[in-house]
Amino acid sequence: MRRKSFLKKASIALAVAATMAMALPASAMKLKSLNLQELTAESQNIIAGEVVKVTDGFDNNRPYTEVTIAVGHDAKGKLKDESTYTFRQFGLIKPRSMGNGKVYLGVTPDGFAKWHVGENVVAFMYKPASITGFQTTAGMAQGKFVVRDGKVMNEFANTGLFENIDTSAISDEERNMLTNPGGVDVNIFMNLVNKMAGGQQ
Incomplete structure (x- = not known):
C-alpha cells in the first residue's frame, strides 16, 4: 500500500x-528579433482578418487558448478569403478555478501573442507543433499585428521589423514605409508582405 x-x-x-x-x-x-522577411519566411499562413472568437480549455490536461479568425486574405494563398481559421495556443486566457478550492495558473506565457474578439489583425502563423498541435505566431508576439485607424503595428511597436531587408525590388512608397517608426499604413504593408510571400513560395 x-x-x-x-x-x-x-x-x-x-x-x-x-x-x-x-x-x-x-x-x-x-525573443530573437525577426525582420519582416524572416517573419514571412517562417510563416505557414499570413492572415489578415478579424478575431471573431476566443475561448480556452484543456486538451489532454494541457491548457490552451482557442482563437478563430475570419479570413479576409491569406498572403501565402493557402486559405480562402471569407473562410475561418481556428488554432489553439498554449495557455489559458486567465487563471481558472478548478472547483476544489484550487486555482489553475497556467495562462498564456509572456512573449506569446494575446488575442481579443473584435481585433483586426495580420497574423503570421507558424506551423502547428508536431505533438500537441498547438500553434502561435512566428516570432511569438512579433508576428501578431493589430490594425487601428489604417495603421498596423505589433506589440513591440514594429521595432526591428524593417532592419536588414532587401530593398532591391520594392517601390518608393514601400521604401518610405521602412523609415517610419511605429505604425505603418496597412495597405502598403500588405502589398509588401504579399510581394515577399509570393517570392518565398
Whole structure:
C-alpha cells in the first residue's frame, strides 16, 4: 500500500514537472528579433482578418487558448478569403478555478501573442507543433499585428521589423514605409508582405 501511494505521488510530481517544463521555456525565453522577411519566411499562413472568437480549455490536461479568425486574405494563398481559421495556443486566457478550492495558473506565457474578439489583425502563423498541435505566431508576439485607424503595428511597436531587408525590388512608397517608426499604413504593408510571400513560395 505504501509503495502504491509513493508511485501515485511520484507520477503526480512528474506530471506537474512536465507542465512546468512546457511553460517555463516560453515565458523565460528571450525573443530573437525577426525582420519582416524572416517573419514571412517562417510563416505557414499570413492572415489578415478579424478575431471573431476566443475561448480556452484543456486538451489532454494541457491548457490552451482557442482563437478563430475570419479570413479576409491569406498572403501565402493557402486559405480562402471569407473562410475561418481556428488554432489553439498554449495557455489559458486567465487563471481558472478548478472547483476544489484550487486555482489553475497556467495562462498564456509572456512573449506569446494575446488575442481579443473584435481585433483586426495580420497574423503570421507558424506551423502547428508536431505533438500537441498547438500553434502561435512566428516570432511569438512579433508576428501578431493589430490594425487601428489604417495603421498596423505589433506589440513591440514594429521595432526591428524593417532592419536588414532587401530593398532591391520594392517601390518608393514601400521604401518610405521602412523609415517610419511605429505604425505603418496597412495597405502598403500588405502589398509588401504579399510581394515577399509570393517570392518565398
